[in-house]
């Protein structure tokens with residue numbers, strides 16, 4: 001459906017519902033009800049109409065009315081520095097995650113690095129080992145890409161046997177999307193001169209956890225880069241300041257933060273974070289390891305648990321879709337638990353390996369409903385149902401959930417998480 005057609009349909013719906021609301025609340029409309037939007041008289045002059053406002057500020061912050069929009073932190077009580085902060089997806093619109101709300105996943109806390117003393121060492125199977133200070137790196141040609149990072153542990157509660165009752169962000173908020181700017185690794189590798197025997201690259205972070213990851217040399221050369229900027233400003237400490245690896249479309253744990261060592265090798269390192277962790281035990285007892293690419297996935301971000309639909313009538317269903325394999329081609333939405341599907345509108349432009357925002361105007365008739373979204377990417381891959389994913393991967397899983405997520409709307413308008 002085109003955006004225009006969707007908008008016309010939604011407007012027709014809201015006009016009809018608006019007049020019903022007006023009938024019901026006539027005389028009692030408050031400025032908060034949608035009915036008041038058409039019935040209101042101009043507000044009395046507020047003080048800011050005739051006095052100067054607040055002074056200038058060196059760095060803008062969210063306004064106090066939005067103070068509740070924050071990451072939810074789940075820190076491991078037994079291991080200092082290990083845990084996550086989840087993006088409150090239900091509070092956001094569009095397809096860029098504000099830097100201060102980008103999810104965070106650390107294994108040993110956030111190191112406080114002085115950029116003047118930090119270096120990235122490039123060594124191993126190269127003609128000339130090199131060390132780059134941050135001031136040097138900043139002088140290389142840069143590229144900018146809008147990219148999703150999703151932790152492999154995102155949505156892991158969806159493997160549980162019972163649906164957990166939490167808002168979408170606190171179950172599925174280990175995914176965010178920023179514009180990242182930095183230096184293509186191919187440039188630095190060419191400068192060092194890569195040996196013919198090389199086939200892997202091991203990247204290591206400076207945090208004291210030995211966070212190292214092996215990535216095939218072909219991917220590193222194709223599109224990986226060292227990011228120095230996030231959404232136009234230098235990286236946040238939580239995102240890897242002063243320098244992090246970006247691996248477009250691949251899983252979150254590969255995006256090594258606080259990079260200080262890059263070793264060109266002929267074999268993967270088989271570090272903890274690519275063997276014991278971030279691999280998956282299959283029903284036949286074998287493990288999937290080096291399972292790199294983000295599967296196609298989508299989530300309805302509103303309505304979600306903890307929200308209540310105010311009244312029957314027009315309701316916006318909105319959410320996010322992404323795929324490591326390319327761009328999102330379509331998102332279909334079902335309001336009856338997957339029997340009938342309607343195409344949602346995608347906000348333009350739709351970028352490869354980035355969030356695509358979808359929406360669908362739905363006329364809720366006050367009856368129970370099950371809301372679902374299903375994404376298809378431009379490689380033709382389709383997001384699987386939860387049942388299909390469980391059948392393929394078994395019940396031993398913790399990582400890589402990309403099944404369809406369902407939200408149940410009850411007659412009273414309350415929304416809960418459901419398995420359908």
Ligand SMILES: Nc1nc2c(c(=O)[nH]1)N[C@H]1C(S)=C(S)[C@@H](COP(=O)(O)O)O[C@H]1N2
Pocket residue numbers: 102103104105106107108149150151152204205206207209211238239240252253254255256257258
């Ligand atoms: N050095 C280092 N890099 C790291 C990690 C870490 O703990 N240390 N966590 C990884 C994991 S598991 C994920 S999902 C992403 C999270 O990136 P973010 O915190 O910027 O969202 O960083 C990855 N890079």
Ligand SMILES: [Mo]
Pocket residue numbers: 105150151152153252253
């Ligand atoms: Mo992760």
